[in-house]
Amino acid sequence: DAGITQSPRHKVTETGTPVTLRCHQTENHRYMYWYRQDPGHGLRLIHYSYGVKDTDKGEVSDGYSVSRSKTEDFLLTLESATSSQTSVYFCAIAQGLDEQYFGPGTRLTVT
Amino acid sequence: AQKITQTQPGMFVQEKEAVTLDCTYDTSDPSYGLFWYKQPSSGEMIFLIYQGSYDQQNATEGRYSLNFQKARKSANLVISASQLGDSAMYFCAMREGRVTSGSRLTFGEGTQLTVNP
Numbered sequence: 001d002a003g004i005t006q007s008p009r010h011k012v013t014e015t016g017t018p019v020t021l022r023c024h025q026t027e028n029h030r031y032m033y034w035y036r037q038d039p040g041h042g043l044r045l046i047h048y049s050y051g052v053k054d055t056d057k058g059e060v061s062d063g064y065s066v067s068r069s070k071t072e073d074f075l076l077t078l079e080s081a082t083s084s085q086t087s088v089y090f091c092a093i094a095q096g097l098d099e100q101y102f103g104p105g106t107r108l109t110v111t
Numbered sequence: 112a113q114k115i116t117q118t119q120p121g122m123f124v125q126e127k128e129a130v131t132l133d134c135t136y137d138t139s140d141p142s143y144g145l146f147w148y149k150q151p152s153s154g155e156m157i158f159l160i161y162q163g164s165y166d167q168q169n170a171t172e173g174r175y176s177l178n179f180q181k182a183r184k185s186a187n188l189v190i191s192a193s194q195l196g197d198s199a200m201y202f203c204a205m206r207e208g209r210v211t212s213g214s215r216l217t218f219g220e221g222t223q224l225t226v227n228p
Contacts, residue, residue: 031213042115042202042218043156050212058215090156097206097214098144098163102156 003027004103006091012109019078021106023091025071032074033092033100034058034066036085043090049074081110114138115205115219122224124193131178132188132222134203144206145186146216147177151199159201162186193226200224 003026013019023032031050035043035058045058047066055066063085065077078085091103116135124130136145147159162170162177170177178187190197200221206214 033213033215035216040220042220043204043216044218045215048213048215054212056212059217088154092156094214098161099158100146100214100216101158102148105154105156 004091004093004101006089006103006106008106009104010107012111013081014111015082016080019081019108019110021076021089021091021108023074023076023093023103025074025093027093027095028071029093029095030071031094031100032068033094034064034074034076035090035092036060036087037090037105038087046076046089081108083110086110113219114207114217115203117201117203117219117222119222120220122222124190124224124226126195126226126228127192129189129191130193130224132190132201132203132224134186134188134219136184136186136203136205138184138205138207140207142208144214145177145179146204146206147175147186147188148202148204149197149199150202150221151196156202160188190224195226195228198224198226 007022033048034046044060049055049068089106092100094100143164145162149157160172174191176189202221203219204216
C-alpha cells in the first residue's frame, strides 16, 4: 500500500472557523491531489499539486486553498468553514499520470 | 454533460459468478486514461485497474479485467468469480490529456455491488 496518511481523520468544527487538513506521504511522489466526496457526486477534485510550490485549482476550488512547501506534505485549508463544506476529504498521490493512490480520508463536519 | 456515466446504481451477483459493471465516458481528447476504484463500507478508495487510450490490449489485474471498447466509449469492469469481499461501491474515473501537471480525475457516481452467498 502507498504510504499516505491524513490528519485529522475526523473533525467537527463550527461555521466560520479556519480548518487545515494535512496529507503526508512517504513515497516521494511528485503529484498530490485533494478531492471531496459527497453523496450523489462521486469524488470531485478541489486542488492539486505537481511539485513543491506548484499547485492549481480543480473543479470545486472555491473556499479552499492549498500549500505544498515540501514534497511529502500537502495542506488543504478552509479559510472560513461553511456547512456546505461538510464532506469526506481524500488526498491522493501519484508519481506518473497513469496511477493515483488514495489516503484513508478525513470526515469533516461543519456545524 | 456527464463525462463519466455509470448507469447501474446497484448490482447484485451470486458468489462465484462473474459480473460486469458499466462505465461510459465522453471526451474529445485522443489521449486519456480510465481507472476503476473500489470503496468498501470502511471508506477507503482502492485502486483496481487502469487502461490507457492507446493501449492495444484490455487491462487485467487478477480477477479484474477492463472491457475497453473505444469506438463505443465504454470501459466496463469485469469481476470474475465474485467473492463476498467484493461487495462495495465501485467508481469509474477518467484522466484527459497527458499534461505534465498531473492526472485530474473525473469520477462517475458509482455502482453499489452486492455479492450474495
